[in-house]
Amino acid sequence: MNRSNVMNELGKILGPQGLLTAPEDIADFGIDWRRLQIGRPLAVARPANTAQVAELLRLCNTHGIGVVPQGGNTSMVAGATPSAAGDELVLCLARLNQVRQVDPRDLTITLEAGTTLRAAQEAASAAGCQLPLSIGSEGSAQIGGVLSTNAGGNNTLRYGNARDLVLGLEVVLADGSVIEALRRLRKDNTGYALRHLFVGAEGTLGVITAAVLRLVPAPRQSEVALCALASAGAALALLGRLQRHDPAALVAFEYISDAAMQLVLRHIPDTALPVAAAPAYALIHLATPRPGSDLRAGLEQVLAEAIEAEDCIDAVMAESLAQQAALWRLREEQSEAQKRAGASVKNDISVPVSSVPDFLARASAACAALIPNIVIAPFGHLGDGNIHFNLVQPPELEAAQFLGASETIMAAVNDVVRQLDGSFSAEHGIGRLKPAMLAAWRGGAELATMRAIKQALDPNGILNPGKLFPDRVERDG
Amino acid sequence: MNRSNVMNELGKILGPQGLLTAPEDIADFGIDWRRLQIGRPLAVARPANTAQVAELLRLCNTHGIGVVPQGGNTSMVAGATPSAAGDELVLCLARLNQVRQVDPRDLTITLEAGTTLRAAQEAASAAGCQLPLSIGSEGSAQIGGVLSTNAGGNNTLRYGNARDLVLGLEVVLADGSVIEALRRLRKDNTGYALRHLFVGAEGTLGVITAAVLRLVPAPRQSEVALCALASAGAALALLGRLQRHDPAALVAFEYISDAAMQLVLRHIPDTALPVAAAPAYALIHLATPRPGSDLRAGLEQVLAEAIEAEDCIDAVMAESLAQQAALWRLREEQSEAQKRAGASVKNDISVPVSSVPDFLARASAACAALIPNIVIAPFGHLGDGNIHFNLVQPPELEAAQFLGASETIMAAVNDVVRQLDGSFSAEHGIGRLKPAMLAAWRGGAELATMRAIKQALDPNGILNPGKLFPDRVERDG
Numbered sequence: 001m002n003r004s005n006v007m008n009e010l011g012k013i014l015g016p017q018g019l020l021t022a023p024e025d026i027a028d029f030g031i032d033w034r035r036l037q038i039g040r041p042l043a044v045a046r047p048a049n050t051a052q053v054a055e056l057l058r059l060c061n062t063h064g065i066g067v068v069p070q071g072g073n074t075s076m077v078a079g080a081t082p083s084a085a086g087d088e089l090v091l092c093l094a095r096l097n098q099v100r101q102v103d104p105r106d107l108t109i110t111l112e113a114g115t116t117l118r119a120a121q122e123a124a125s126a127a128g129c130q131l132p133l134s135i136g137s138e139g140s141a142q143i144g145g146v147l148s149t150n151a152g153g154n155n156t157l158r159y160g161n162a163r164d165l166v167l168g169l170e171v172v173l174a175d176g177s178v179i180e181a182l183r184r185l186r187k188d189n190t191g192y193a194l195r196h197l198f199v200g201a202e203g204t205l206g207v208i209t210a211a212v213l214r215l216v217p218a219p220r221q222s223e224v225a226l227c228a229l230a231s232a233g234a235a236l237a238l239l240g241r242l243q244r245h246d247p248a249a250l251v252a253f254e255y256i257s258d259a260a261m262q263l264v265l266r267h268i269p270d271t272a273l274p275v276a277a278a279p280a281y282a283l284i285h286l287a288t289p290r291p292g293s294d295l296r297a298g299l300e301q302v303l304a305e306a307i308e309a310e311d312c313i314d315a316v317m318a319e320s321l322a323q324q325a326a327l328w329r330l331r332e333e334q335s336e337a338q339k340r341a342g343a344s345v346k347n348d349i350s351v352p353v354s355s356v357p358d359f360l361a362r363a364s365a366a367c368a369a370l371i372p373n374i375v376i377a378p379f380g381h382l383g384d385g386n387i388h389f390n391l392v393q394p395p396e397l398e399a400a401q402f403l404g405a406s407e408t409i410m411a412a413v414n415d416v417v418r419q420l421d422g423s424f425s426a427e428h429g430i431g432r433l434k435p436a437m438l439a440a441w442r443g444g445a446e447l448a449t450m451r452a453i454k455q456a457l458d459p460n461g462i463l464n465p466g467k468l469f470p471d472r473v474e475r476d477g
Numbered sequence: 478m479n480r481s482n483v484m485n486e487l488g489k490i491l492g493p494q495g496l497l498t499a500p501e502d503i504a505d506f507g508i509d510w511r512r513l514q515i516g517r518p519l520a521v522a523r524p525a526n527t528a529q530v531a532e533l534l535r536l537c538n539t540h541g542i543g544v545v546p547q548g549g550n551t552s553m554v555a556g557a558t559p560s561a562a563g564d565e566l567v568l569c570l571a572r573l574n575q576v577r578q579v580d581p582r583d584l585t586i587t588l589e590a591g592t593t594l595r596a597a598q599e600a601a602s603a604a605g606c607q608l609p610l611s612i613g614s615e616g617s618a619q620i621g622g623v624l625s626t627n628a629g630g631n632n633t634l635r636y637g638n639a640r641d642l643v644l645g646l647e648v649v650l651a652d653g654s655v656i657e658a659l660r661r662l663r664k665d666n667t668g669y670a671l672r673h674l675f676v677g678a679e680g681t682l683g684v685i686t687a688a689v690l691r692l693v694p695a696p697r698q699s700e701v702a703l704c705a706l707a708s709a710g711a712a713l714a715l716l717g718r719l720q721r722h723d724p725a726a727l728v729a730f731e732y733i734s735d736a737a738m739q740l741v742l743r744h745i746p747d748t749a750l751p752v753a754a755a756p757a758y759a760l761i762h763l764a765t766p767r768p769g770s771d772l773r774a775g776l777e778q779v780l781a782e783a784i785e786a787e788d789c790i791d792a793v794m795a796e797s798l799a800q801q802a803a804l805w806r807l808r809e810e811q812s813e814a815q816k817r818a819g820a821s822v823k824n825d826i827s828v829p830v831s832s833v834p835d836f837l838a839r840a841s842a843a844c845a846a847l848i849p850n851i852v853i854a855p856f857g858h859l860g861d862g863n864i865h866f867n868l869v870q871p872p873e874l875e876a877a878q879f880l881g882a883s884e885t886i887m888a889a890v891n892d893v894v895r896q897l898d899g900s901f902s903a904e905h906g907i908g909r910l911k912p913a914m915l916a917a918w919r920g921g922a923e924l925a926t927m928r929a930i931k932q933a934l935d936p937n938g939i940l941n942p943g944k945l946f947p948d949r950v951e952r953d954g
Binding site: 164244353437 | 640
């Protein structure tokens with residue numbers, strides 16, 4: 001069967017609304033969110049249900065046509081972008097967007113892959129529960145992509161990554177067979193935990209079409225504080241105090257270096273620093289379903305002890321939801337502030353939590369030695385050991401000059417990460433941008449095992465070709 | 478190379494203390510804890526380190542010799558028992574028993590596979606932390622087996638199964654290559670989450686030799702209560718009240734039917750029921766690192782509301798650690814009481830939490846219809862939907878007569894489980910006892926995927942042969 005016959009077959013499977021082929025309709029599906037990769041889709045399939053996904057994959061597997069699953073297309077590593085050769089089908093899951101069930105007694109939500117994370121959060125809230133996963137792109141990111149990339153975000157410290165919320169999955173395999181495992185069980189030791197293989201696999205092993213996620217009871221009280229600290233070490237000590245006191249209430253513990261804070265204060269209107277200037281800051285968010293107001297008293301006590309012990313220089317607690325939002329803004333506007341400050345080099349790394357101060361010191365020294373006056377502006381999820389170690393161009397350099405050194409800068413940062421047995425991609429995954437690093441960091445038996453699994457589940461290499469692995473798996477199509 | 482040459486090679490790899498061959502030394506390694514399967518080891522290998530495990534597996538893989546990894550040998554499904562043919566090597570991990578590191582700042586413990594769970598708990602406690610996993614066999618069960626079977630236990634409601642505590646693993650593969658991934662990272666999205674494939678795989682994909690587990694801060698206050706309830710539905714309602722109030726403090730919520738409670742009161746000395754007799758009971762355990770005494774006040778409030786709403790008939794809260802232990806004894810002596818009461822048929826099942834009352838009603842009716850006066854004595858982890866639905870022989874039947882009906886009874890119970898989309902093995906796994914059920918319940922694409930992964934990682938089928946899968950994977954040795 002030649003390609004136009006395959007397209008005819010696809011049209012029959014998907015119906016008139018299910019297959020986009022006009023160049024003006026499909027071009028955007030070929031471009032990643034960061035506009036780093038410009039791909040060209042063969043066509044865009046928009047199936048209406050799991051059965052259509054299965055028929056489509058069976059057909060493409062038979063004919064060796066690459067399939068690129070795409071949700072909200074918000075990947076930071078071009079993980080949902082087709083090749084530029086125009087030979088890969090984009091599989092858009094957006095029409096599979098039903099929340100099938102929310103059960104507050106089981107604390108579960110059953111939903112389809114194309115549901116946006118925000119819609120899922122709202123469905124949970126409407127039932128008096130919370131879906132405890134929050135990322136910047138939640139308005140457009142879809143559950144299928146959120147799970148396929150094992151998304152993290154601000155609440156990971158308390159509730160884990162996306163993976164930790166998954167109880168059940170429905171997955172279509174390369175050959176069109178369907179794993180129907182939308183189970184709502186808290187304990188089930190019947191064979192391999194296949195769901196964990198598909199979560200975080202970036203669409204290279206199967207296409208997630210539906211999921212059962214854990215929910216938690218909605219919080220009743222929350223507190224937000226900003227602390228001025230003498231050092232990153234002092235931030236680590238404060239984290240320890242909070243964890244030993246009431247770890248279950250600690251939803252977020254975010255680190256902001258003074259350099260990063262200054263960028264926000266300078267470039268984002270209507271921001272002000274409500275504590276004494278200091279080398280480092282920590283944003284603390286507590287929340288619990290417990291009724292009453294003990295959360296505030298507990299936080300006051302921990303902060304008083306930290307000030308007494310000179311871990312903490314100054315601290316302010318929000319007095320209202322508006323003040324909570326204002327404090328969070330100092331963290332959430334970091335990306336925007338760095339964008340306005342000029343060109344930047346971003347590193348999404350993690351190290352063991354206890355190694356964060358050491359990492360910051362060594363990576364800062366390495367970058368300062370490379371480029372005089374480079375603006376070292378790290379911030380991020382200290383409670384998870386996940387720092388966005390970002391560097392902004394110094395005033396005296398042109399953006400292009402600075403970006404020309406980005407490989408060198410990243411290599412210097414990653415040298416330190418590797419010495420501390422960390423990760424070069426804590427949250428964002430591998431996609432098209434980092435396969436070479438996967439080979440360098442996770443080679444040997446680890447990569448060989450990943451390859452063996454890929455070969456076993458997708459022998460024709462049709463699922464998200466060119467992603468994750470440093471080279472394409474051989475295709476016979 | 479013939480078998481005696483292979484044994485010579487093994488002796489060279491393992492040294493004089495590392496290989497047991499005398500029949501009197503190895504016989505016990507062939508018998509499972511429940512004495513349901515009497516196997517005969519070819520020999521028992523006792524390697525001293527990971528390098529020896531790797532050499533051993535490489536040799537056995539080359540010569541097609543089956544290897545049965547064994548920890549504390551406490552499997553409930555004969556998961557670590559060699560065949561009776563005398564052709565499989567038992568791989569005893571007991572000499573790999575070092576706790577390598579406990580880090581209270583990272584809240585991690587790094588330890589070897591042969592460490593007992595209790596030794597691991599004690600090492601965590603000594604550092605002011607808690608390893609939040611507790612099972613009946615923790616004095617002898619070893620970490621390698623605990624992880625390979627994804628053990629559950631009483632704290633799963635709060636902290637998840639063993640799987641949820643695993644940050645990093647060291648695993649030796651069938652060909653002797655070693656996955657060195659003892660990472661201590663909270664976020665790491667670099668390729669497939671291989672650790673989740675080995676956890677719960679029952680030693681069929683690789684041999685876990687070391688692990689990094691999450692710890693939690695040690696609790697400072699705890700409360701235990703026993704509640705008398707009108708029904709299983711009332712127990713579910715009480716669980717919901719506790720979860721909406723302070724879910725992070727709810728460490729265990731155990732259900733005990735009146736029939737099960739009566740068996741303990743009758744057969745276990747020095748037990749007494751401290752609440753009004755009722756159709757059902759719930760044992761509640763709360764714990765938190767929070768200082769102060771708010772836990773007790775919160776529990777009193779929830780219980781008062783439950784009594785007001787007539788969910789709860791009567792309740793008692795322990796006034797001391799001794800009283801806490803006495804209340805827990807009513808739950809912990811269940812197995813012993815049922816043993817003393819006569820022959821019993823045990824079902825380790827789970828259903829969605831909200832379906833537990835429905836399950837209990839339907840499974841009870843099905844069993845009562847099969848055997849008049851059968852003693853229906855369920856108890857277990859209601860908070861996880863995991864009920865030990867146990868049946869004890871009626872006085873008028875001989876034990877052998879009753880046990881002759883055990884297949885019929887289990888089939889009737891499992892029919893109900895399946896209607897409710899539950900699991901036939903919530904905690905205990907598959908081992909040698911339940912492969913046929915795996916095929917019946919998890920067949921189709923799920924089992925096919927498990928087989929493909931097994932074939933990819935252990936093509937010669939040397940790892941724990943005869944376990945998990947309904948038939949042996951072909952071996953070429």
